[in-house]
Amino acid sequence: MKFRTWFIPLLVLLLVWPLGGQMKASAADAITILLDGTKLSTDAPPYIKPQQNVTMVPLRVISEGLGASVAWSQAAKTVTIQKDGSTLALVVGEQTAQVNGAPVGLDVSVENTQGRTMVPLRFVSEQLGLEVDWNQQSKTISLSTGQEAETPAAGMDKDTGKDDSQIGLPQTPQAPQTPQTGTAADGLRGVWVSTVSNLDWPSKNSYGNAEAQKAEYIKLLDDVQAMGMNAVFVQVRPSADAIYPSELVPWSSYLTGTAGKDPGYDPLEFLIEETHRRGMEFHAWFNPFRASTGGDASKLPANHVANEHPDWIVKFDGKLYINPGIPEAREHVIEAIMEVVQNYDIDGVHLDDYFYPTGETASSKFNDDSTFKHYNANQISSKGDWRRDNINQFVQDLGAGIKQEKPKVSFGISPFGVWRNKANDMTGSDTKAGITAYDSTYADVRAWIKHGWIDYVAPQLYWSLTRKEVQYDVLANWWAGEVRGTGVKLYIGHAPYKIGTPEVGWSSASEMINQLEYNRQVPEISGSIFFSAKDLRKNPLGLIPLLREYYGL
Secondary structure, eight states, X not given: OHHHHHHHHHHHHHOSOOOSTTOOOOGGGOOEEEETTEEEOOOSOOEEETTXXXXXXXXXXXXXXXXXXXXXXXXXXXXXXXEXXXXXXXXXXXXEEEETTEEEEOSSOOEEETTEEEEEHHHHHHHTTOXXXXXXXXXXXXXXXXXXXXXXXXXXXXXTOOBTTOTTSOOOSOSOSSOOOSOGGGSEEEEEEOOGGGSSSSOGGGXXXXXXXXXXXXXXHXXXXXXXXXXXXXEEESSSOBSSOOSSSOBOHHXXXXXXXXXXXXXXXXXXXXXXXXXXXXXXXXXXXXXXXXXXXGGSOTTSHHHHOGGGEEEETTEEEEOTTSHHHHHHHHHHHHHHHHXXXXXXXXXXXXSSOSOOOSSSOOOOXXXXXXXXXXXXXXXXXXXXXXXXHHHHHHHHHHHHHOTTSEEEEOOBSOSOBTTTXXXXXXXXXXXXXXXXXXXXXXXXXXXXXXXXXXXXXXXXXXXXXXXHHHHHHHHHHHHTTTSOEEEEEEOGGGTTSSSTTOSSTHHHHHHHHHHTTOTTEEEEEESOHHHHHXXXXXXXXXXXXXXXX
């Protein structure tokens, strides 16, 4: 049953007589596909190489349907597929593949067609242990796993053959209750829900009114789920505070208008229950080191970190920050996050890019000189390297704590979209960004990915496909290369808030769809997160119907 579970989606997506690409088939040429005697419905057909009579399928669906690890090297023009101990390496233009290190002949090589990497279906299937049989008279492809056909179990859709109950797999509320289409790049379709300054939820008009806040959130979910979203990333810690009852930090002012005031209910408990009731994922979004959007601690509750530990606080650019260089301060932030992990049924812990603040100048510095001298046990000579080491320790410790407490809770971070420019680091992206994650926020995201401290990374790629200095596709490819072969997933942070603005490339809502279409060409991209809910709900330049059409709703 385990083999059947992962293989059926592949067949549903792949195994049909080609209708596109190099060859089109008429209705009379329709192919019947059987898996262990059970007829499968098909869509998005691959194409056939007529002279060799070899069916070619997109690399994307190999990674999605088989659950195989798939890597594409643009430099070497090589596809590497790994599954259950088998490793296949296919090179564009070469008639020999490497299977577990041994050469095996190919009838058709891997090839790139209209931006898609295509591989021979029969070769890949057979090398991964499947039996494939073609009956010319009945135009039937029969695939065998070595199992007899089974009667659909409870929860199995008899028409589509899809196992809605996911029998034999962990039961998690991950699948939205809306029609599902698309590819792995469409897998996670999330939206950021900001609570800071009441940007997305709740509204100021609902201050102190629990029922109004609940109704607003229900409507928000109605709206974004109807667009195809299947996950929300809700800001539960806007500024060293909480939208839930906490023993460590005060109530957020964005619930009642007054910092530290109890709203009379547990908002987080309600948000999670309502989200899960719809089959959507709930990710708790934390702003790690921002202490306050203002600079006056006297206006904050007595139990706020800025008042309980003023020695941990640095004032910069009119705001208060928790100093990441102080080990006790970092531990406090971790404890506050773990309080939610321990007490709530969340699907993930999500951090934004508030580590060290950007915007330092020669005359305006983040004042951590004394901290650098006092808390530098490793005698790191460069303050920049020391700052990055502080954030690395924080990310590593938090990730380890989450996995120890609840291994199934995912941990991810959404850094600034450019790690480093190539001009400053030859391994960086071919961009000319004025701010970078590594040099400006001291976030060495590459280290987090390399060491597996995070489960996913969601870079904020808030630029268009035509913004030459920071071009979307250039950055998407760069991040894909960073996660390739690591086990760390890649989600893309998108910027619907820019649609209709004068910035280059955002004069049409189709820019967003074009970015999503591009994601489908990159096997490493596993989903998208949109900033933010209010901007999606505004339907900028007609984006909502385009999203619904794109996601097949």
